[in-house]
Amino acid sequence: MTATRVLVLNSGSSSVKYQLLDMRGGERLALGLVERIGEETSRLKHTCVKTGAVRESIAPVADHEAALKAVAEELTKDGLGLDSPELAAIGHRVVHGGMTFTAPTVIDDTVLAEIERLIPVAPLHNPANLVGIRTAMALRPDLPQVAVFDTAFHTTMPESAARYAIDVATADAYRIRRYGFHGTSHAYVSRATAKLLGKAPEDVNVIVLHLGNGASASAVERGRCVETSMGLTPLEGLVMGTRSGDLDPAVIFHLMRVGEMSTDEIDTLLNKKSGLIGLCGDNDMREIRRRIDEGDEQAELAFDIYIHRLKKYIGAYYAVLGRVDAVAFTAGVGENDNAVREAAVAGLELLGLEVDGALNAVRSDEPRLISPTTSRVAVAVVPTDEELEIATQTYALVGNYNA
Ligand SMILES: Nc1ncnc2c1ncn2[C@@H]1O[C@H](COP(=O)(O)OP(=O)(O)O)[C@@H](O)[C@H]1O
Ligand SMILES: CC(=O)OP(=O)(O)O
Ligand SMILES: [Mg+2]
Numbered sequence: 315m316t317a318t319r320v321l322v323l324n325s326g327s328s329s330v331k332y333q334l335l336d337m338r339g340g341e342r343l344a345l346g347l348v349e350r351i352g353e354e355t356s357r358l359k360h361t362c363v364k365t366g367a368v369r370e371s372i373a374p375v376a377d378h379e380a381a382l383k384a385v386a387e388e389l390t391k392d393g394l395g396l397d398s399p400e401l402a403a404i405g406h407r408v409v410h411g412g413m414t415f416t417a418p419t420v421i422d423d424t425v426l427a428e429i430e431r432l433i434p435v436a437p438l439h440n441p442a443n444l445v446g447i448r449t450a451m452a453l454r455p456d457l458p459q460v461a462v463f464d465t466a467f468h469t470t471m472p473e474s475a476a477r478y479a480i481d482v483a484t485a486d487a488y489r490i491r492r493y494g495f496h497g498t499s500h501a502y503v504s505r506a507t508a509k510l511l512g513k514a515p516e517d518v519n520v521i522v523l524h525l526g527n528g529a530s531a532s533a534v535e536r537g538r539c540v541e542t543s544m545g546l547t548p549l550e551g552l553v554m555g556t557r558s559g560d561l562d563p564a565v566i567f568h569l570m571r572v573g574e575m576s577t578d579e580i581d582t583l584l585n586k587k588s589g590l591i592g593l594c595g596d597n598d599m600r601e602i603r604r605r606i607d608e609g610d611e612q613a614e615l616a617f618d619i620y621i622h623r624l625k626k627y628i629g630a631y632y633a634v635l636g637r638v639d640a641v642a643f644t645a646g647v648g649e650n651d652n653a654v655r656e657a658a659v660a661g662l663e664l665l666g667l668e669v670d671g672a673l674n675a676v677r678s679d680e681p682r683l684i685s686p687t688t689s690r691v692a693v694a695v696v697p698t699d700e701e702l703e704i705a706t707q708t709y710a711l712v713g714n715y716n717a
Contacts, residue, residue, distance in 0.1 A: 317402035319343070320705040321389075323382070324407040325446035327438040328352060330381045333701040334394055337402070337709040340702065344394055348381040356381075360388040367392065378445035386453060396453050403458045404450045405708030407700065409439035409495060409548065411463030418466070418707040421447055421459045429461065435493075435547050438585060460708040467497030470538040475634075478545075492550070494532070494542035496524045499644060502703040503696045504534040507642040510681045510694055518639040521631045523624065524698065525654065526645035527555035527597065531624075533631040541634045543627055549585060552627060553620045555597035558588035560623070590616050599647045599654065621657045628658065632665055640692040641667060649697050650677075655684065659693055666690030 318338045324331040329349040335342055346360035356375035361368050369388065375381045386396050406421070410432040419425055426447065433440045443461075451459055476492045478485060485491060500522045507522070508515040515537035522532045529552040532542040543551025543559075551559045561584070569575045575583070583592075591597040593616035596605070605613035632638050643655050652674045659667045668689035676682065678695075685693035 317400055318709075319398065319400045320403050320405055320708050321396070321401060321450075322405045322407075322701040322704045322708070323446045323450060324701060324704070325378055325442040327442055330378060330385065330442075330446065331701065332385055333705065334389060335702065335705045336400075337705060340706070342702075344389060344392060345701070346385065346388065348375055348384060351375050351378060351381050358384055358388070360385075362392040362394070365392065378442055379449045382446060382449040382453075401454070401457060403460055403708050403712045404454065405460045405462055405704040406443060406447050406450070407464065407498065407704055408443045408447075408461040409464045410436035410493065411461070411465045412493065413469075413489060413491075415461070415463045416466055416469045418460050418462045418711045420711065421451075421461050425461060437547075437581070439548070458712045460711055462498060462704040462707050464495040464497045465493045467501040468492075468494030468532070468539045468542050471540060471542065475541045490546055492542070492545040494530070494539070495544045495548045496526075496528065496530045496532075496645075497539070497542075498700045498703045498707075499524050499698040500530075500532040500534065500539060500542065502700065503642050503644045503698050504532075504537065506681050506696045507640050507692075507694055508537075510683065510696065511640060511692060513639075519635045519637055521628060521635070521638055521641045523628075523641065523643050523648055523658070524645045525552070525624075525643065525647035525651075528557065529554045529559075529645070529647070531627040531631060533634045535635055541631060553593075553623045554589040556586050556589050556591045558584045558592070590620060593619060599651050603651070603653060617657075621654065624654075624658045625662070628662065628667075629665070638666075638691050640694055642694045642696040644696050644698040649695055655693070655695070667693060669693050 319336050322333045328351050331347045333342060333345040342363050344362050348358045350356045354374050355372055357372050359370045375384060389395050408429055412432050414428050429440055429444055447459055503522045504520045505515045507520050508518045511518060520534045524530050528548055530542060530544045533540050549557050553559045566580055569580050594612045596602050602613045602617055606617060647654055656669050656674055659669050668685050670684060670686040674684040679697055681696040683692055683694050
């Protein structure tokens with residue numbers, strides 16, 4: 315039997331997203347999500363695309379290993395179990411690949427050890443990614459397991475963008491540089507944006523704004539990333555759901571010396587208690603918008619800070635690229651929130667950026683322009699599909715393993 319299916323696992327700190335695809339036509343067979351792992355009210359939602367069956371349950375899922383086993387059971391119920399001979403490989407999102415991994419990689423013990431070594435620079439993500447890999451390996455030890463790294467797309471950044479202005483010997487000793495993340499999404503969305511414009515990726519310059527719970531911007535010049543907003547870790551850059559983004563590093567010394575806070579306390583403060591949740595108590599943009607509509611000033615200020623930072627990055631990346639063909643909004647907030655898109659671009663008419671109110675209000679899952687024809691720079695909403703991109707890269711690497 316020809317093995318043409320790829321299972322993709324995207325393990326986050328408290329969730330697992332998954333998709334099963336048939337790579338003959340890139341068709342999605344099943345997808346789902348387990349969220350709030352480790353809590354009493356963990357939620358599993360599974361959709362079998364083939365039959366249209368949707369199953370949802372709320373029950374405690376203790377850890378990532380239990381979550382993956384629950385996913386395997388759901389797939390088995392639909393006749394799509396992990397024991398299928400049609401499964402060619404399992405593709406894993408791995409957030410930090412450091413300087414070692416610039417391309418998708420078949421996972422062996424050496425690769426596992428390197429992903430583990432990088433935990434200190436991706437503490438929220440790499441541990442979850444590792445559990446996902448190890449559990450999948452135990453379920454199907456015979457299958458190739460492929461790691462697709464968030465950092466890989468950004469390895470084309472020039473040294474002028476990738477290096478921090480700190481002592482070179484210290485930076486090199488500790489491999490301190492800007493790696494960037496969400497690369498699978500930036501790669502997919504920049505290519506999809508070129509397609510929307512009817513052009514080849516090599517012929518366009520795009521600013522991609524990936525605005526999810528984690529958020530990052532990138533400047534993509536002729537298909538290659540030349541700058542991105544996240545750095546050594548996914549903490550730098552834009553204001554995020556729970557992360558501060560850019561900050562004067564002296565804030566940390568101040569908190570240590572004057573606030574007498576420990577390194578771990580500051581780490582938790584900046585990664586989990588800052589950003590939108592730190593500013594107004596909510597990290598979900600839907601809730602923040604609802605509060606603003608009710609006249610909540612704290613929510614409004616959080617929104618303004620979020621937009622101010624975003625606008626600064628659009629301007630900065632315009633300068634980095636020199637010529638911009640398109641600005642593309644993606645991920646949970648970017649794809650769904652028209653007020654964020656409108657506010658981020660407001661006042662940038664002299665840079666050639668305009669948004670059409672009616673087009674911006676359209677809700678759709680398709681890539682679409684939201685700028686009027688008069689706009690010199692196209693403004694677009696381009697839904698990301700990290701899972702499809704991971705499956706494509708995985709399948710390209712392992713080919714038809716079982717054929
Ligand atoms: N309809 C919507 N309007 C505004 N924001 C939304 C909407 N749907 C989702 N979001 C935002 O998207 C975020 C999740 O985005 P997503 O890309 O799925 O993030 P992640 O992959 O980091 O979990 C939510 O926290 C919420 O702020
Ligand atoms: C790297 C990163 O921030 O990922 P996520 O948005 O999934 O948290
Ligand atoms: Mg995401």
